[in-house]
Amino acid sequence: MRPTRPLLSWALAAALAAGPVALSAAPAAAVTGPAVSSGDTTYAYTAQIIVGGHDRGCSGVLVDREWLLTAASCFAADPVASLAVPAGKPQKKTTATIGRTSLTGTAGAVREVVELVPRTDRDVVLARLNRPVTDVTPLALATTAPAAGEELKLAGYGRTKTEWAPLNLHTGTFSVDGTDATTATVTGKDNVAACMGDTGGPLVRTTGGTPQLAALSSRSYQGGCFGIDAEETRTGSIAARVDDLAGWVDSAVGAVRITDYNCDGVEDIAIADPRATVGGDAQAGLVRVVYGGGKGIAEITQDLDWVPGGSEAGDWFGESLATVDYNEDGCTDLVVGTPAEDLGGEAEAGFVQILYGAPGGLGTGALKATHLEQGQGSGSIGASASEAGDRMGDSLAAGTTAAGEPFVVIGVPGESIGTLAEAGMFFYVRGGTSVSVHQDSTGVPGTAEADDRFAGSVAADANHIAIGSPGEAIGTEAEAGAVVVFSHTLNSENRPTARFGLDQSQDTVSGGAEAGDLFGDAVALAPYRPSGAASATESILAVGAPGEDLTIGGADKADTGAAYTFRVTAAGTYSQLAGFSQGTGDDDVSGTAEAGDRFGSALSAVNTAPRAVSTTATMRLAIGIPDEAVDSVANAGAILTLSLLGAPGANDRWLEAGNTAGIPGPPGTNQYLGRSIHFTGTRLYVGMPYGPGTYGALHSLPLANVTAGATAAPITTYQPGQGGLPSAGSRFGLAAR
Structure with missing residues (x-):
């Protein structure tokens, strides 16, 4: 029929x-x-x-x-x-x-x-x-x-x-x-x-x-x-x-890829508490993962049988975090830095682990973890040696190139180059191997010097890599700071190709190189598609200089801090877009510059629509001001959000505890709001590891809450003792991805 x-x-x-x-x-x-x-x-x-x-x-x-x-x-x-x-x-x-x-x-x-x-x-x-x-x-x-x-x-x-x-x-x-x-x-x-x-x-x-x-x-x-x-x-x-x-x-x-450790299409969040006690070991550190959609909470420590190493006092496991789908299976993988790890008697040598996502969550698949430690494995990481003070993993960045190839950038700012202590370097991990890059590598601007702390900060997008060297001396000005920008194109040594260096002694960069500026102490990158371009092959770079001294209203303000933005083209050229500081109380930039604010200590940037032509609405920057005094409350901290495009003071919004952005208040002494910030395509995560709660907290703010003129929406708070999170910890929210 x-x-x-x-x-x-x-x-x-x-x-x-x-x-x-x-x-x-x-x-x-x-x-x-x-x-x-x-x-x-x-x-x-x-x-x-x-x-x-x-x-x-x-x-x-x-x-x-x-x-x-x-x-x-x-x-x-x-x-x-x-x-x-x-x-x-x-x-x-x-x-x-x-x-x-x-x-x-x-x-x-x-x-x-x-x-x-x-x-x-x-x-x-x-x-x-x-x-x-x-x-x-x-x-x-x-x-x-x-x-x-x-x-x-x-x-x-x-x-x-x-x-x-x-x-x-x-x-x-x-x-x-x-x-x-x-x-x-x-x-x-x-x-x-x-x-x-x-x-x-x-x-x-x-x-x-x-x-x-x-x-x-x-x-x-x-x-x-x-x-x-x-x-x-x-x-x-x-x-x-x-x-x-x-x-x-x-x-x-066109959406920004979400963090999805169990690959179910719902956003997850990993929250580090690197000073948490684990099995009686003080400050061993842990990471708690909250799976979206009510699918549970996991605790990750080095005492788990699938996580390499073992929890020890003072490890600070999770001090830095990054994310990438490194094995390209559709599940987000978590990159965890433990720069304070002691190895073979070498204090704070540090290492990094890639923990793999799977449908059952992190560590539940056939491939569970990749351990990256100097002296082990292949490539430059295997060929190097762990030494005291290296702090491998002190800074991390990860993502995929424009061709879709996953990579991880690992900062090792305490690395000695020859006899030069803390000259610094980074490892670039891609395609199953790794290469090391420092300031004496071919084509890299500058020269390796003691205390440069090259790779003290790192950032990367699909087009470029930014490496901060906050300890760099410019002439006789100690810790003036510098930044080097690379492309993912590999040179004859199979290293990322250096495109240019930035410091404030250059006519193309605002300000002047001065001792203690710490230019490059924080860096952030976001892909940029200008009008008329077919895709986002350029980048916008943000550089923090929290030690910058400024003259505001005729008065000198030490360590008030500043941040600068630059357009980086696909050809490897750059031009400065803007400089940001708080200014006076009656100008168009939110906040008032005060000595010791340390504006620019932390940065996070995002393009919320990377496939579309970039606009002031889609290119966003968050600037941490952790030492900001709010009224008479010392070191309460604050955050300024604004556009990466357009004039300073336009589209900015001031965030402090207790104001309309939704972060619970009131401001508290030594809360250092702004030390932990992370943009995604839909929200800004704000860590408050120093209180007011006993254990710390992480707040998830919808983009409306950090957008000038928008009506704030309810926030989500992750806090030990609430929502199934154990009532334990010490610096919950110090990092989150």
């Missing part, structure tokens, strides 16, 4: 796991039309998708360098019963081949699907790839619905009339019968039909020679497809409309 409704073309797949498939010796006439020749790149945006060990086969379409659009039914547990697909990492390993007309060739790219963002109203899901596809042009979405009588071209890797698992992309023409709010009904022409494995394949409209994605193949009667009853001759299909999804796609594709 013929079915009364279209078959689910995705029901194919289980058979693919049964064993080898007999393929025809000669090319067969395909149900979806002729095979596309190996040299034809017209449909290069089409992807073959294999779920699990060939449990299912589907097709898809590249709509962004890192994202496919395909059918949700490809990933549903039982697509006949429900198209519901959990957000986050696919439940089974999924491989996508893009831009390869013949699967026996080498063109295009093979990627792993690491994240799903499903629709709930139709058979559509966005699938993120582990790395961008750089040699295939994505297909743009249509903006009008398929019209009755219109002809669309389907491309897919599904069955043909005679082949179960063809090795070539095939195409066929379909006529539109009609549409509703989310679907279109189509019928194949000249006996063409959508077969098993074509699900998720693009139905393409071409107008004026320009192709557009009008719909995705969803269900089909499969008349004439291999393995279908010969009595079934219908070639009708149901397709999922996508012409109204551009806003949804742009929002998902």
Whole structure:
């Protein structure tokens, strides 16, 4: 008996796991039309998708360098019963081949699907790839619905009339019968039909020679497809409309990647308490992870069997943190610095660990941790030696390059270069190996000198790396400070390429190099896309100089502090954009400069829309002022948020405990608000490890709370003794990622 409704073309797949498939010796006439020749790149945006060990086969379409659009039914547990697909990492390993007309060739790219963002109203899901596809042009979405009588071209890797698992992309023409709010009904022409494995394949409209994605193949009667009853001759299909999804796609594709240690699509947060007592060891340190969506709290210490090392008094485990999906599996990995770790009798030699995320949370997958310690492993880290005072991991940065390759930058500011104590260096970890970089490395501006503390601060984005050297002497001015900017392009020594150095003796940098300025004591970077550019290949660099002395209103203010911003081009040139300080009480910059404020001690920057042209609203900077006196309360601390673009004083907002930003108050003596700040794409995390609570706290502020003129929203507070967090600790919130 013929079915009364279209078959689910995705029901194919289980058979693919049964064993080898007999393929025809000669090319067969395909149900979806002729095979596309190996040299034809017209449909290069089409992807073959294999779920699990060939449990299912589907097709898809590249709509962004890192994202496919395909059918949700490809990933549903039982697509006949429900198209519901959990957000986050696919439940089974999924491989996508893009831009390869013949699967026996080498063109295009093979990627792993690491994240799903499903629709709930139709058979559509966005699938993120582990790395961008750089040699295939994505297909743009249509903006009008398929019209009755219109002809669309389907491309897919599904069955043909005679082949179960063809090795070539095939195409066929379909006529539109009609549409509703989310679907279109189509019928194949000249006996063409959508077969098993074509699900998720693009139905393409071409107008004026320009192709557009009008719909995705969803269900089909499969008349004439291999393995279908010969009595079934219908070639009708149901397709999922996508012409109204551009806003949804742009929002998902353009969002800043969230921290997601259990890869479920919900933001998580790791909060360090490096002075916490662990097993009786004072100040051994720990990290507490709060999994979003109410999925529990985990405590990570060096006493866990999957974390290398062991908790010891004074380790300060978690003094620095960074995040990156280092093994490219779709789960965020946590990079933990323990710079106070003693090794082999060498005090504060330090080391770093990468703790891997997994669907069950950090440390629950097959790959649990990578230990990075001088004298162990390969590369420059393995070739070096742990020495007293190195403080490896004192500063950390991590991310992915523009090509999507994960990296970690590890500051070792106490490293001796030859006989030069605390000259400093950093390790660049990428591609499974590491290289060391210091000021005597090829092409690096400056010269290694004692007490430079090169890499005392580090920052990085997809384009550049910024290395602060706050102890750098400029001429005879001790601790005037400097910054060196690198690109991720490797030089002849396989080290990042130095682009330029910055210090305040240069005519292109505001102020003058003076003793104790500490220019570079804090650095931050955010990707920048100027108007007219195709992508964010530039960066905005922020540099803090908390020791800067300023003359305000005719009075000298020692250590009031300042911050400076610079535009860094893809070619490696720079220009200063602005300088920031609090000024007088009646100017347009919030706050009043006072001696000892140490404005610029901490910085955090973010581009909340990295795919779009950058604006004053999307480029954001937070400046920590931890020694700020609020009224008569000494060292209460404050934070200034503003735009990385535009004039100083525009778009700024003042944050102190108890004001409208939402941080609980009142201000307290020696709370040092502003020492711990971290921007994400949706919020600013503010740590208060020095009180007012006994153990410290971390506050999560929505962007509205740190945006000038916006109405503040409720904040989220993480505090020991509340929300399932144990009532214990000492410096909870000193770092958070």
